[in-house]
Structure formats: structure tokens, C-alpha cells
Amino acid sequence: MSVPQEVSHALVDGVRYPQALTRLYGRDDVSEIEPLYLTTRWASLADHGPILVRLNGAGLLDELDADDDLPRALSLLQSDASSEALSDQLRHCLTFTVDGQYEKLLRFADPLVTRHWLASYGDAVPAALMGLITTWWVAAWPPNWEDASPLVWQPFRPDDGPASSTAAPAPPFPPMGPAQLAALEAVERWRLKERLTNHFAAHAPKPWQALPPAERGDWIDARLDDAIGWGATTERQIAIWVDLSLHGGANFMTAHDGLYARWLAEQPPGARPPRPDSLYALDTWWREGERPPGGIVTSPTVLSPSSSSEVPHG
Structure with a gap:
């Protein structure tokens, strides 16, 4: 499957995209750069966390076709919402609660995590989780112990349930049951x-x-x-x-x-x-x-x- 074209934003993983903020601010094909850690207690790690950017033109999408490593560092989103509203929504996914007792970071911008996590919900992702996102594309590639095969872009879309707004969703959020923990x-x-x-x-x-x-x-x-x-x-x-x-x-x-x-x-x-x-x-x-x-x-x-x-x- 070729790189999707109806895309409004990219969600970049700062760990997989080293020196992310320096590189992103140096590009003219992205804008509204929103490091999701910046307004949290992990602000000092903003360069290593999830970073939402709005796409200007097809420059980044074209690069995804030519760079084998880039699809392993980001995912693609389609949303009519503002970058600020979308960032506010995604910040609710930074951590999840385990057994109702302690918090763990969810590295949901890492495409390998993203793909396993979203796929664990079944054929469609809960609308409350997708919120303002209409489609979330994540690269799927074969593991290195298998023969090589072409990378594909896997789309994730919301189910028919009610979507969340920019207001804080009801806890526990994100919804993390046994299937998600297994993922x-x-x-x-x-x-x-x-x-x-x-x-x-x-x-x-x-x-x-x-x-x-x-x-x-x-x-x-x-x-x-x-x-x-x-x-x-x-x-x-x-x-x-x-x-x-x-x-x-x-x-x-x-x-x-x-x-x-x-x-x-x-x-x-x-x-x-x-x-x-x-x-x-x-x-x-x-x-x-x-x-x-x-x-x-x-x-x-x-x-x-x-x-x-x-x-x-x-």
C-alpha cells in the first residue's frame, strides 16, 4: 500500500527520530510543532517524546516512500481539528494505570507500539479513544527474522461509539484491558x-x-x-x-x-x-x-x- 495522501498531521516519536525538534523546526513542510511532553512533568524529555506536527504539502509523505527508517519513526493522522485540540486529546494517552494502582508511560508515538496497541481493540478502535482522529495510519513491516516483504500502511478507524471531545475523558483512560496489556x-x-x-x-x-x-x-x-x-x-x-x-x-x-x-x-x-x-x-x-x-x-x-x-x- 502506498503512503496515504489524505493526511493532516504526523505523530513523530522522538526516540525513533533523533534530535527530533531540531530536525522538525528545520523543515519547511511541517508546522504547528507540538511536543506533547512540553506541558507535563516530562517537559525535560520533550525531544524524546511524542511530537505532533501539521503537514504543509507532500514533502514528508514523499520522504516516507524513499526512507526505510522514517515509517518506523512516525504515524499519520487525518483530523479536521486544530493541532492544539488534537494535542490536548493525545496528552490523555501519555500514561495508563496498571491494576488501578500505578501509572506507566505509553509510548504510543512509536509505530510498533501504536500498531500493536490499536490493533488490540479489534476491527475498530473505540471512538472515545480516537476522538478527533478520523483515520490513523501506521506502518506495518515484517520482523527481521522473516523474509523481507513490502511495508504497508495499516489504517485504524473509530467504531460507532460516541467520540470524546477536547474535554478530559472519563477515567480510566486510555482504556487498557487485558488485550491491550498483552499487546x-x-x-x-x-x-x-x-x-x-x-x-x-x-x-x-x-x-x-x-x-x-x-x-x-x-x-x-x-x-x-x-x-x-x-x-x-x-x-x-x-x-x-x-x-x-x-x-x-x-x-x-x-x-x-x-x-x-x-x-x-x-x-x-x-x-x-x-x-x-x-x-x-x-x-x-x-x-x-x-x-x-x-x-x-x-x-x-x-x-x-x-x-x-x-x-x-x-
Whole structure:
């Protein structure tokens, strides 16, 4: 699907579009630049948050056709409302309440989050949430573990319910039920799978390429579930598990002749460490003793730059 043309605004994610405000103010094809964090307690992060801009002409839309990264940094909106009114509406989505107890930021300007979040409502998004927006287009691209295919623009439109006005909508808002929370978890898993894919493609290309592209996503999902079921709780532990599975087989922990059994046979009686120390010890033994050269996913480089390798997963 080509880039939509009936578009009034773009919603830019400052994290995905570095130095966003400097770059946007330097363009002559956008105006009415509204950093949504600017009037909130996150004002100091305005350059990294959601930024609404009105489009002047087709310059930005034409650029979307030529730049593979740009559709991953913004989404497109059609609205007859003013930029000020639209910004006021979108600010109500900056945070959501979890279990009625604490607030979390919703990075709804990040297209990967946007697409999963809006799709979680079903065939049509609640009109109360869409408010002044008549159509919200979000880029959809294949994950890096699949074969490449063309990017498409997925439209989201409101259902037939009553739309909200610029007045503050009734809480809880935005409406975040189990399906929406599951969608946000799916985004985190998608990103972890892409980081693992990047690592394997660079450091373990032979076993990785032996997996058919159509099966890689399900294979990683199964290994992530295995790791969590075993008791892995941090991204480092999970990444080690997936790496050992790629090199030693999916049953490396349970097979009678698997990696774990061979490592355990070399340990003194009663010296088996508890979880997760046994996973770290197995990892070290495999890297230093049995495994061929090719790297292992144990460093923070496989994780997002802002995350610790021992941050709890989920």
C-alpha cells in the first residue's frame, strides 16, 4: 500500500527520530510543532517524546516512500481539528494505570507500539479513544527474522461509539484491558526476538541460517517460553538459554546426553549450583570448553542500550 495522501498531521516519536525538534523546526513542510511532553512533568524529555506536527504539502509523505527508517519513526493522522485540540486529546494517552494502582508511560508515538496497541481493540478502535482522529495510519513491516516483504500502511478507524471531545475523558483512560496489556508485552517480545536475530545473524550464522525463515519466529517463541518455564527471569538468562538452544538443541537442558547432562557429569558430587547460577555455569563451560568459535549471547550488546542485562523480564 502506498503512503496515504489524505493526511493532516504526523505523530513523530522522538526516540525513533533523533534530535527530533531540531530536525522538525528545520523543515519547511511541517508546522504547528507540538511536543506533547512540553506541558507535563516530562517537559525535560520533550525531544524524546511524542511530537505532533501539521503537514504543509507532500514533502514528508514523499520522504516516507524513499526512507526505510522514517515509517518506523512516525504515524499519520487525518483530523479536521486544530493541532492544539488534537494535542490536548493525545496528552490523555501519555500514561495508563496498571491494576488501578500505578501509572506507566505509553509510548504510543512509536509505530510498533501504536500498531500493536490499536490493533488490540479489534476491527475498530473505540471512538472515545480516537476522538478527533478520523483515520490513523501506521506502518506495518515484517520482523527481521522473516523474509523481507513490502511495508504497508495499516489504517485504524473509530467504531460507532460516541467520540470524546477536547474535554478530559472519563477515567480510566486510555482504556487498557487485558488485550491491550498483552499487546504491549508482544511489542517487548518482538524487540527481544529482533535483538536475538541480529546477534545470531552476526555471530552464529550457520546454525541460524539452517532454520527456515518461516519457522524462526515460532522457534524463538518456543525457546523463550521454555526459558521462562524453567525459571529464567532476566533478559540475560533468557538470551543465554536461546543461544544454548541454537547450538545444543532445544532439549539441551533435559536430554540425557545434552549439554546440561554433560556439564553436570563433570561436577563434583553435591556441587550443582542453584538456578540461575547453573545456567551461568553451563554457559561458561560451553563457551570455554565444548562450543566452537562463534560468540554467545551473554553481553549487554544483545539487549537494548537502555536496559541492563539483569533487568527482570516481563
